[in-house]
Amino acid sequence: MKNLPHKTIERLSQYRRALLLCHAKGMTYIYSHEIAKIQHITAVQVRRDIMLIGYTGTLRKGYNVKELIDLIGQIIDSKEGINVCVVGIGNLGRAITNYFSGKRTKLSIVAVFDVDKGKVGKKYHGIECFDLADMTKIIKEKKIEIAIMTVPGEDAPMISDMLVKAGIIGMLNYTPKPVNVPKEVYLEEYDMITSLEKVAFFVKTH
Amino acid sequence: MKNLPHKTIERLSQYRRALLLCHAKGMTYIYSHEIAKIQHITAVQVRRDIMLIGYTGTLRKGYNVKELIDLIGQIIDSKEGINVCVVGIGNLGRAITNYFSGKRTKLSIVAVFDVDKGKVGKKYHGIECFDLADMTKIIKEKKIEIAIMTVPGEDAPMISDMLVKAGIIGMLNYTPKPVNVPKEVYLEEYDMITSLEKVAFFVKTH
DNA sequence: AGAAAAATGTTAATTATTTCACAATGTTAA
DNA sequence: TTAACATTGTGAAATAATTAACATTTTTCT
DSSP states (O other), X not given: OOOOOHHXXXXXXXXHHHHHHHHHTTOOEEOHHHHHHHHTSOHHHHHHHHHHTTOOOBTTTBEEHHHHHHHHHHHHSOSSOEEEEEEOOSHHHHHHHHHHTTTOSSEEEEEEEESOTTTTTOEETTEEEEEGGGHHHHHHHTTEEEEEEOSOGGGXXXXXXXXXXXXXXXEEEXXXXXXXXXXXXXXXXXXXXXXXXXXXXXXXXX | OOOOOHHHHHHHHHHHHHHHHHHHTTOOEEOHHHHHHHHTSOHHHHHHHHHHTTOOOBTTTBEEHHHHHHHHHHXXXXXXXXXXXXXXXXXXXXXXXXXXXXXOSSEEEEEEEESOTTTTTOEETXXXXXXXXXXXXXXXXXXXEEEEEOXXXXXXXXXXXXXXXXXXXXXXXXXXXXOOOOTTSEEEEOOHHHHHHHHHXXXXXX
């Protein structure tokens, strides 16, 4: 159970998202091939992932939706809950803040930061915006462990350094500029241009 | 040259992004280990990717930045250029539109769509917003081949179907709801919650 | 000139991920 | 009751991606 493949973790998160919708619709059982269909993958892969987390379905009935949701939660959610901040409350920052609000109990956005004094003090989806200058203090006070960076690319390296010094242990970088963090900090970077270029490449090759 | 690995395509896009910055700074040559450092990968991987596209560096001098940028462009950009639209001009749609404007010559966002009549007719970063009801017509008129969906999750399946019927051949789905498209359409899905959950999981396991 | 150093290019090995193939077994229908 | 069917669970095979190892070459230094 301890050494789950990277890809399995990603998929578990996605399975849960899909399962929550199924649960909301009143489904109590689901087959591996139904999950597979939703996620555009194979049923074998779903079964294998579920096998890896030690859950067992019912033959000919599939998996109990509620039980599977709970088990995935036990695996991928941390017990205590994690506090998250968003740095840069432009369009992307607001999109993310909006998107998360009230979605997960174990991951909470507890602060947003910006340099713009016009934004400081305002609330975004119920979350207060603080001055970037106070970031270190607030991160410590609120015990924030993960930061989502949505600032302009040119500011990313400097802000990344500030975040690391403030004690962040995980970072999600949505700026177009890769940043360097010490190896103790888990970093995930995503660039929309790369995704679009990938789509543009692969539409032409089939 | 034709069967480049998926991952290599992604990295080439990222190398180009980094190389463009280096070029802007006046660098003419770059070593594989310098690119590797920026992208948080190994120098071997960089050299292998570059080998796969058939480029050859200069021993002890590294790669010519300008030449490499151009070659990557020849590989991953389509010759004629591709028109792209953004569907849903909320925070995320605006972030993407902003982000792209004037960045690439071969990929252009030529239209944005929304249901909100208050947005229709307005311009977002120079791109006109059209009524969702006219989407099919505009996609054909403007020869749009790729769509970026940034609508609320519940609208995603219906809009995805409309896009497919309108003749889209590539789709980037940023909604939290997976959609189904025929196999001729290349689909890429990305969910920020999955990324954040992944970070949350891996910060706890090292 | 010769040796040492620092790069690239590439084959081979390794590791990670996915898929195949099929045994096991509960369910349905005749 | 029995046969046909549909589904899970999983070892083994196949495929994909990364890394190691090293030959080669240019540059620099003595």
